[in-house]
Amino acid sequence: MSQEPVVADYMDKEFVTLSPELSINKAMGVLMKKKLIAALVVDEKGLPVGLLAENDCLKVLLNQAYYNQEPEDTVKNYMQKAPEAIPSTTTLLEVANIFLKNRFRRLPVMDSGKLVGQITRRDLLRAMHRQLFFKK
Amino acid sequence: MMQKTFLKFESDTPLKEAVTILGRKRLFGACVVDREGAILGVLSEKECLKLYYEAFKEKNAEYLENKTVSDIMRAEFKTVPSTMNLFDVAQIFLNNEFRRMPVLDSGKLVGQITRRDIVWAIQKYVRGETIQD
Numbered sequence: 001m002s003q004e005p006v007v008a009d010y011m012d013k014e015f016v017t018l019s020p021e022l023s024i025n026k027a028m029g030v031l032m033k034k035k036l037i038a039a040l041v042v043d044e045k046g047l048p049v050g051l052l053a054e055n056d057c058l059k060v061l062l063n064q065a066y067y068n069q070e071p072e073d074t075v076k077n078y079m080q081k082a083p084e085a086i087p088s089t090t091t092l093l094e095v096a097n098i099f100l101k102n103r104f105r106r107l108p109v110m111d112s113g114k115l116v117g118q119i120t121r122r123d124l125l126r127a128m129h130r131q132l133f134f135k136k
Numbered sequence: 137m138m139q140k141t142f143l144k145f146e147s148d149t150p151l152k153e154a155v156t157i158l159g160r161k162r163l164f165g166a167c168v169v170d171r172e173g174a175i176l177g178v179l180s181e182k183e184c185l186k187l188y189y190e191a192f193k194e195k196n197a198e199y200l201e202n203k204t205v206s207d208i209m210r211a212e213f214k215t216v217p218s219t220m221n222l223f224d225v226a227q228i229f230l231n232n233e234f235r236r237m238p239v240l241d242s243g244k245l246v247g248q249i250t251r252r253d254i255v256w257a258i259q260k261y262v263r264g265e266t267i268q269d
Contacts, residue, residue: 132197
């Protein structure tokens, strides 16, 4: 009997996160240097509290350009609401459904209140592609 | 600041091949062109996911076998001319969800610009660096 593929098999267990207390300039630097579109913002307890994405950075940079102001504040002033976490037992099909219904490109994966990974829309598409074309 | 060399798919490229290439190049989408290189649409991950979802639901890879990029690309898309000011382009990205726009001059596809390109360019601008094309 073949098992339904689940998020646990395809999620990223090591991934870049940002602290809400990090200066926004440093945070933007991290995203640019690592060539990331976005990153989960995780507090000192290890819980996802927000998301910082390219559009958020764009807003900060435009303000800087228009008003010549160095932003002094931190990630928590600019981050978006974190996407809702899913358990690692969620099936790929269920995750696909979530991505199709929302504009998020990444989701935190949490088991028993602990952040165990992240899954991006790209990872999901690759996973489905592999499942459809390479698994018998 | 726009990309002059960028990934393009011809409209009859099989979807399966397009997804493989996007995965390999770590890209989120691409412009779709006809045989003469004229822009026809924009392909993005989300549209690919829609079809993969259906195939997955039916547990049927056959569903994707005959699909090409033209079956799922967005045929309505925003474009910008290469002369558009950095900040005007930024505003468009701020107000929309899409990540890329074909750059057209007199109807000819001359490049593509992504949100990332704009973020990079504005960052250079605020640092007082010159933005090279």
